[in-house]
Amino acid sequence: MSLVVILPGPEDLGAGQVASAIRRGGAEVLVVPGPVLEAAHWEHRVADGQSRTLVRLPDGTVLDDASVGAVLNRLPGASVRRFAHSPERDRSYAAAEWEALLLAWLSAMGERVIGCPTPAVISLGPSAPGAELRWLAWGRRCGLLGPRALVAPHPVWLSVPPSSGPIERWTVVGPTVLRSGVAVDEGPAQALRSLARIAGVDLLDVTLRSTAAGDELVAVDLRPALTPGIAEALAGLLLSRSRATRTLEVAS
Numbered sequence: 085m086s087l088v089v090i091l092p093g094p095e096d097l098g099a100g101q102v103a104s105a106i107r108r109g110g111a112e113v114l115v116v117p118g119p120v121l122e123a124a125h126w127e128h129r130v131a132d133g134q135s136r137t138l139v140r141l142p143d144g145t146v147l148d149d150a151s152v153g154a155v156l157n158r159l160p161g162a163s164v165r166r167f168a169h170s171p172e173r174d175r176s177y178a179a180a181e182w183e184a185l186l187l188a189w190l191s192a193m194g195e196r197v198i199g200c201p202t203p204a205v206i207s208l209g210p211s212a213p214g215a216e217l218r219w220l221a222w223g224r225r226c227g228l229l230g231p232r233a234l235v236a237p238h239p240v241w242l243s244v245p246p247s248s249g250p251i252e253r254w255t256v257v258g259p260t261v262l263r264s265g266v267a268v269d270e271g272p273a274q275a276l277r278s279l280a281r282i283a284g285v286d287l288l289d290v291t292l293r294s295t296a297a298g299d300e301l302v303a304v305d306l307r308p309a310l311t312p313g314i315a316e317a318l319a320g321l322l323l324s325r326s327r328a329t330r331t332l333e334v335a336s
Contacts, residue, residue, distance in 0.1 A: 086153025086326050088113045091121065093158040098310020102156065105319030111153075111326055116141065118159050121186075122166065128188060135192040149193055153326030156318060157190055157199035158307060196325055198286045198318070199307070208283060208306060222282045223301040226275040228292070230301040249294040255308055256280040256288040257317040258324075265313025272299045286321065 088106050092099035092115060099115060106113040125140040139147040167178045183201070190200045208215050220230045254276055255262045261273040272292060280288040289308030293300040308314060 087111075087147075087151055088322050088326050089147065089152055089155045090115045091155065091157045091159050092117055093160050093307065094118070096158050096310060098312075098315045099156075099158065101312060101315035102310060102319050102322070105316050106322060109319065109323045111323055114145070114147075116147075119165055121159075122164065122182065126185060126189075128185060135188065137189045137192065139189070149189065152193065153196065154322040155190065155193060155197045155199075156322055157197060157201065158310075159186070159201075160307070198321065198325070204284055205306065208285075208304075219283075219304055220301065222279055225282065226278040227298070228272065228275055228279070228301040229295065229298050249296075249300070251291060251293050251302060254290045254292055255314050255317075256286075256290070257314060258286050258321040260317045260321070262313050262317060265311050267313070267317065275299070287318070 088111050090099050090103055090113060103113045103115050120141060121139070123142050127138040127140075129136050137147075137149045141147065161179070161183065164175055164178045164182060167175045170178070187201055190197045191202060193200075206212065208218065223230050253264055254272065255265075256276050256279070259277070260267050261269065261276055263271075276288070276290055279290070280286070285306060287306070287308070289305035290301065291303040291305075293302050310318065
């Protein structure tokens, strides 16, 4: 089985649980925080339309994308601590270059990566222009209710009338749907799978309000907290991706 790499966020306490579950599954796993990745020596080459990246970590470990079976990316953005005392212009340039290099590396590994920061995914974040309207439209396509929007000339969000329905957290991890951390296949599970598929993401946290008219889309999160149930499901998905990669390597 190929190596599984976890790139945790600054406060990803659950990343350790994901790593432990992967080890219990019999795979090798390496947790590489952002500052360690930033301090590494990178070699990125493109030849004949194919890219290859070698990342030599400060401790001498070499990450060859050809031997990486799966990656969980939880980095919120560029880590440019080495430029903390540089002028703002230099810090901005370093951040842009670092993000481009990270994106090139992760994008080249395709479906092996969960949480790849592609431009399409970035456009779905909470600060992206028009993201709310996009999620609302997709939610309605999948059968979920949501708030109304009045465009005059910019979207003005109107709260739906208060309801007595409970609010629940649902999480999509690949083909698995969890409700409050427990895998289920009922209620809005299929609608949430469709929502994640339309958005092009493997990991999606959704807050729903249950109403008499149906399930109402309240909020979405592309980087949910790695609570125990979600951590186990993510580990299973990463192991599956790693096994698939190994099978392709053996077949070729």
